[in-house]
Amino acid sequence: xxxxxxxxxxxxxxxxxxxxxxxxxxxxxxxxxxxxxxxxxxxxxxxxxxxxxxxxxxxxxxxxxxxxxxxxxxxxxxxxxxxxxxxxxxxxxxxxxxxxxxxxxxxxxxxxxxxxxxxxxxxxxxx
Numbered sequence: 001x002x003x004x005x006x007x008x009x010x011x012x013x014x015x016x017x018x019x020x021x022x023x024x025x026x027x028x029x030x031x032x033x034x035x036x037x038x039x040x041x042x043x044x045x046x047x048x049x050x051x052x053x054x055x056x057x058x059x060x061x062x063x064x065x066x067x068x069x070x071x072x073x074x075x076x077x078x079x080x081x082x083x084x085x086x087x088x089x090x091x092x093x094x095x096x097x098x099x100x101x102x103x104x105x106x107x108x109x110x111x112x113x114x115x116x117x118x119x120x121x122x123x124x125x126x127x
Contacts, residue, residue: 001120003120004032005106006113006116008034010110011034011110011112014095016080016098016100017036017081017097017098018094018096018097019033019039019042019045019046020094020095021034021042022093023050023087023094024050024092025085026050026090028051029047032124033046045094046094049072056069070084070114071083075103076099079098080098080101081094082094086118
């Protein structure tokens with residue numbers, strides 16, 4: 001199953017899914033993305049979240065923290081943005097849902113598919 005197939009499966013399992021992407025932490029560009037809604041808006045959200053990871057890591061370093069960013073969750077009036085770094089350290093998984101989809105359910109679906117997503121990325125990149 002391809003990475004896009006896996007992302008489509010996730011999008012189908014998440015009510016109100018606006019987008020789901022695998023994004024480069026460094027460039028903010030999606031390796032793969034499924035956006036049943038607005039693809040341009042999804043690309044913008046992916047790039048913004050990449051910047052947010054870098055800014056948060058810099059802030060943590062300035063504060064003397066050795067921790068890394070585990071997850072970023074942003075809740076707005078119309079959407080919830082959930083992202084988590086992936087095991088390769090180069091990418092993160094970003095999911096945007098309608099606000100009425102609960103954070104807990106979104107995270108549960110992401111946990112369910114995380115191993116398959118990571119294996120698909122490794123296969124795609126030839127790791």
